Amino acid sequence: MGMTIAEKILAKKSGQAKVGPGDLVTVEVDTVILFDNNFMPSQWRDILKLKDKERVIVVLDHRVPAATQASAAAHRTARQFVEKFGIPRFHDVGYKQGISHQLVADHGYALPGTVLLCSDSHTCSAGVFNCVARGVGGPDMVFAATRGETWFRVGETVRYQLEGRLPTAVTMKDAFLQIAGQYGDHATMNVEYGGMGIANLSINARKTLTTMSAELSAEFATFEPDEVMLEWVRGRNPAPFEPVYPDKDAGYAAVRTVDLSKLEPLVAFPDTVVENSRPVAEAAGTAIDQAFVGSCANGTLDDLELVAKVLEGRQVSSKVRFIVTPASQNVYRAAARSGIISTLVEAGAVVTPATCGACGGGHMGVLGPNETCITATTRNFKGRMGDPSARIFMGSPATVAASAIRGVITDPREFLH
Amino acid sequence: MKFTARVWKFGDNINTDLILPIQAFYLTPQEQTRFVFHANRPGWVDLVKTGDIIVGGKNFGMGSSRPAARSLKNLGLGCLIAHSINGLFFRNCVNFAFPAMECRGVFDAFSEGDIAEVDFDGCTVRNVTTGKTLPAIGLPPKLLDLLKAGGIYPLLERDGLIGPRSQNKT
Ligand code: SF4
Numbered sequence: 001m002g003m004t005i006a007e008k009i010l011a012k013k014s015g016q017a018k019v020g021p022g023d024l025v026t027v028e029v030d031t032v033i034l035f036d037n038n039f040m041p042s043q044w045r046d047i048l049k050l051k052d053k054e055r056v057i058v059v060l061d062h063r064v065p066a067a068t069q070a071s072a073a074a075h076r077t078a079r080q081f082v083e084k085f086g087i088p089r090f091h092d093v094g095y096k097q098g099i100s101h102q103l104v105a106d107h108g109y110a111l112p113g114t115v116l117l118c119s120d121s122h123t124c125s126a127g128v129f130n131c132v133a134r135g136v137g138g139p140d141m142v143f144a145a146t147r148g149e150t151w152f153r154v155g156e157t158v159r160y161q162l163e164g165r166l167p168t169a170v171t172m173k174d175a176f177l178q179i180a181g182q183y184g185d186h187a188t189m190n191v192e193y194g195g196m197g198i199a200n201l202s203i204n205a206r207k208t209l210t211t212m213s214a215e216l217s218a219e220f221a222t223f224e225p226d227e228v229m230l231e232w233v234r235g236r237n238p239a240p241f242e243p244v245y246p247d248k249d250a251g252y253a254a255v256r257t258v259d260l261s262k263l264e265p266l267v268a269f270p271d272t273v274v275e276n277s278r279p280v281a282e283a284a285g286t287a288i289d290q291a292f293v294g295s296c297a298n299g300t301l302d303d304l305e306l307v308a309k310v311l312e313g314r315q316v317s318s319k320v321r322f323i324v325t326p327a328s329q330n331v332y333r334a335a336a337r338s339g340i341i342s343t344l345v346e347a348g349a350v351v352t353p354a355t356c357g358a359c360g361g362g363h364m365g366v367l368g369p370n371e372t373c374i375t376a377t378t379r380n381f382k383g384r385m386g387d388p389s390a391r392i393f394m395g396s397p398a399t400v401a402a403s404a405i406r407g408v409i410t411d412p413r414e415f416l417h
Numbered sequence: 418m419k420f421t422a423r424v425w426k427f428g429d430n431i432n433t434d435l436i437l438p439i440q441a442f443y444l445t446p447q448e449q450t451r452f453v454f455h456a457n458r459p460g461w462v463d464l465v466k467t468g469d470i471i472v473g474g475k476n477f478g479m480g481s482s483r484p485a486a487r488s489l490k491n492l493g494l495g496c497l498i499a500h501s502i503n504g505l506f507f508r509n510c511v512n513f514a515f516p517a518m519e520c521r522g523v524f525d526a527f528s529e530g531d532i533a534e535v536d537f538d539g540c541t542v543r544n545v546t547t548g549k550t551l552p553a554i555g556l557p558p559k560l561l562d563l564l565k566a567g568g569i570y571p572l573l574e575r576d577g578l579i580g581p582r583s584q585n586k587t
Contacts, residue, residue: 042442045570071443134505135481140508272430362439382456388438
């Protein structure tokens with residue numbers, strides 16, 4: 001039997017001809033991304049030797065500009081670390097700032113067929129570029145940075161065949177909510193995405209799906225390569241690479257078809273992402289205090305453009321704080337150049353600099369007691385965005401924008417035809 | 418490696434935001450333990466005795482990479498046995514040397530307050546109260562060794578790759 005994409009990359013990087021479910025492999029790590037949380041006073045361990053500074057990228061993203069003294073201290077430690085080892089790829093507060101997973105896309109940092117590690121759980125985002133990327137723990141990061149390797153347990157793979165084209169006002173966030181609602185978690189397993197339908201999807205749209213795969217508890221989320229993706233990477237990173245395709249006789253735990261043309265806008269109800277998706281109609285009418293669009297899943301230019309389309313010529317409800325956070329300053333600049341940002345602020349949205357911000361409840365949009373929020377981010381866990389009594393609904397950027405206008409959860413098809 | 422102690426039960430999909438909530442992020446690791454399960458089980462941390470065992474349901478520890486496993490260890494818990502353990506959380510358990518093992522059906526085999534006997538080398542979980550024994554899914558030998566050796570940091574310290582542990586640190 002052949003191998004899936006993840007198995008083939010893990011085999012190559014562990015120097016074996018074949019690996020399969022149940023194996024424990026030690027693999028070479030091509031890219032190590034450290035971010036501000038790693039440098040927090042309660043977490044950082046002073047690194048004395050690096051394996052290879054060219055493989056390390058440092059990003060300040062969770063709380064930028066610094067939200068508290070502790071985060072300022074973490075940023076300072078990060079700068080000193082970068083300085084000490086002369087790390088060339090550093091994304092400090094300013095022009096190059098952004099959420100690590102967005103920067104990976106902006107700069108082509110994830111090369112097809114490689115291994116990428118970061119200790120943020122949504123690192124599987126980079127799987128859109130056909131690489132095995134996983135969120136690991138802080139100690140794993142220190143190990144990979146100093147030793148250049150890490151371990152993985154090889155899991156079974158579930159293959160998703162994406163077919164058809166998304167209807168208007170329906171996004172890949174809805175496609176994710178469909179999968180998470182129908183099939184639940186994929187703990188200890190990999191997910192692999194392919195099928196004729198991917199040709200109709202932008203890289204940004206595909207990336208929403210790989211990023212959200214963290215919520216399936218998937219080990220790795222990989223996309224089958226196509227020319228659109230390969231061109232994207234080549235246009236941003238001159239380094240050579242070898243894309244990896246699954247073997248024709250690869251063994252999958254399941255192969256499932258998702259017909260994108262049959263999907264509708266969905267929302268996840270509060271407190272948990274999986275097995276919690278319902279049609280937007282079931283939440284419609286619920287009053288909200290805050291609406292948020294941002295994060296590594298939904299802070300792309302496509303997302304901001306969609307929000308602008310909904311808001312164009314309309315006003316955000318006076319009862320709602322609508323916060324929009326581009327995923328990188330690069331995205332922010334592109335949105336500013338094309339007039340998207342003016343549309344958002346004219347409508348009454350608050351546009352923040354690129355950061356994780358409200359997604360992780362760190363700053364710039366923390367929820368108060370008993371508040372209700374609808375968010376286009378990654379998680380709706382209890383206490384995720386602030387007070388544990390706050391209720392967090394999760395939907396697409398279109399659903400969030402439509403809800404911000406009405407002040408209650410709203411079907412975006414009212415505004416987009 | 419064996420543990421015998423009282424069991425506390427937590428169900429399916431226990432996430433890391435519940436174990437190490439955002440409000441505790443800026444505190445020292447010891448202070449962070451005060452917030453374990455604060456949102457879903459306030460006051461619980463005061464009832465826990467050193468060595469107690471957590472029995473969980475499916476996908477225990479889902480969520481973020483934050484060092485939530487470290488909080489369970491620092492709280493003084495002996496080990497975690499769950500029907501299934503989230504992959505990322507499991508890494509942190511091994512790396513921070515908090516013993517954790519999967520055991521199918523363990524959630525239903527225990528009532529809260531029962532005494533469990535957990536054998537990591539023999540890969541069994543016994544309910545001392547009821548006398549029932551379940552097979553557990555043992556850790557690969559390499560990972561069990563890493564766990565017994567105290568996790569990743571002592572290893573890297575020994576090799577001169579990271580600086581010494583200071584107070585209030587991991
Ligand atoms: S945007 Fe949210 S989910 Fe993404 S890395 Fe930041 S905190 Fe994590």
